[in-house]
Amino acid sequence: MLDDFMLRATLAAIGTAISAGALGCFVVWRRMAYFGDATAHAAILGVALALLFGTSIFLGVGFIAFLMSVLIFALSGKGQSVDTILGVLSHGALALGLVAVTMIPNQRINLDAYLFGDVLTVTRGDLGIIWIGAVVVALVLWRHWTALLTSTLSPDLAYAAGMNPRREQLVLTLLLAAVVAVAIKVVGALLITAMLIIPAAAARNFAKTPEHMAFMASGIAALAAFGGVRLSVLLDTPVGPTIICVATAFFALGAVSSLVRRAA
């Protein structure tokens, strides 16, 4: 049944969307958009490594995203102004990755596929990895939910309750690395942050509690993934950017309707 490439593409996109949507709420609440960017941009370097050593793209991307997120995690404990450092790391890693990819001998790769995703070519194996990744992210989020939420509200509240907010932050950065690895084939390195942030921002307009927002963000992301894949075939447009366009449309819809509700 998974022989149909359209079905595989749709399922891959939805799997990625569900985990990115829920995790994206934390990215929004904690103002980690730039953090997400840096981790995602480093993914190109991971692609280069994977091609060089002939390993799986997921492995290379996951590994580099993991290193990057741990590096940022270590740096973020040091000073107040991580903004500039994140900017340096984010674009430095992207540029390094782009250069490294072209230097690999005997490889003529289609860079667009990694920058903007290429979900129509996912194999059954890819699909399995994407869904395992998505389920793992969801499970870890669920287990750590209260601690993550408390630490996000106030590290001091978490300490007073006997939690360790630094550890929770590390959990979050690792989840981010996992989502980047999962999402690289679907929306590509440049649009992973969009997949994290836009559904969450769209859900904010309707949600009353954090859980409500996370479920809605996952739902909106899944709808955007489904609609994006269909629409891209219909309009013959690249899939990743089309998914993000649909998600953005949901955001706009939400923003307008909340304006209308407030005016009423």
Added chain:
Amino acid sequence: MTAILSATGITAKHGRNTVLHNVDLSLKAGEIVTIVGPNGSGKSTLLRVLIGALKPTKGKVTRKDGLRIGYVPQKLHIDPTMPMTVRRFLDLPTPVSDEDAVHALCTSGAQGVHSQQMASLSGGQFQRVLLARAILGRPDVLMLDEATQGLDQPGSARFYQQIDAVRRELNCAVLMVSHELHVVMSASDRVICLNGHVCCEGTPDVVSAAPAYRELFGTGTGGALALYRHEHDHHHHHEAAE
């Protein structure tokens, strides 16, 4: 009675500056202790050391086994992107029953707000909800860090009355940080005057008469900051400082 929480020889930094030098403190069950001191005297840093948020560079914090801390921070910023009802907030870190939630809100003087968004509360309501959340874990010690910042004087007076009511109901110890001397001192069993180190310590009477305290808060201000004593139901007698 043995101490439920004690700190010995605490030296701690805030950023690069050492703000606490060799501070000792202990708290017994049911006791109300107030830490007073000027801005930058290390009051908040001391509380953060006690709740475990900050590792002291020297010294040791000892807690009774399984000590439950109810912490009311100086302020809590909830990012506007996070939707949060009062009811959901009370479930952090441990889910509580609706009945308990309503009861805690009543005890804290914030009845009727439970379905509102945290962001829509007034400053006073917000602090009361923080207090309600802190008491829901049935704490052995309630710690308040300048909890009345941003409230006007009648507001903060009411807030401290509420804390008194809470303490009577829960029979917990209270450790407060404040610079609102006139309100706080009258309700305290013991006052610790902090300025990087413990300047003086004792009952409100003893501290208010201590030269070190007077130097920090008292005489030079023509009495404006000196201790003002409330009418109170236990043994303190009225005297000079008013």
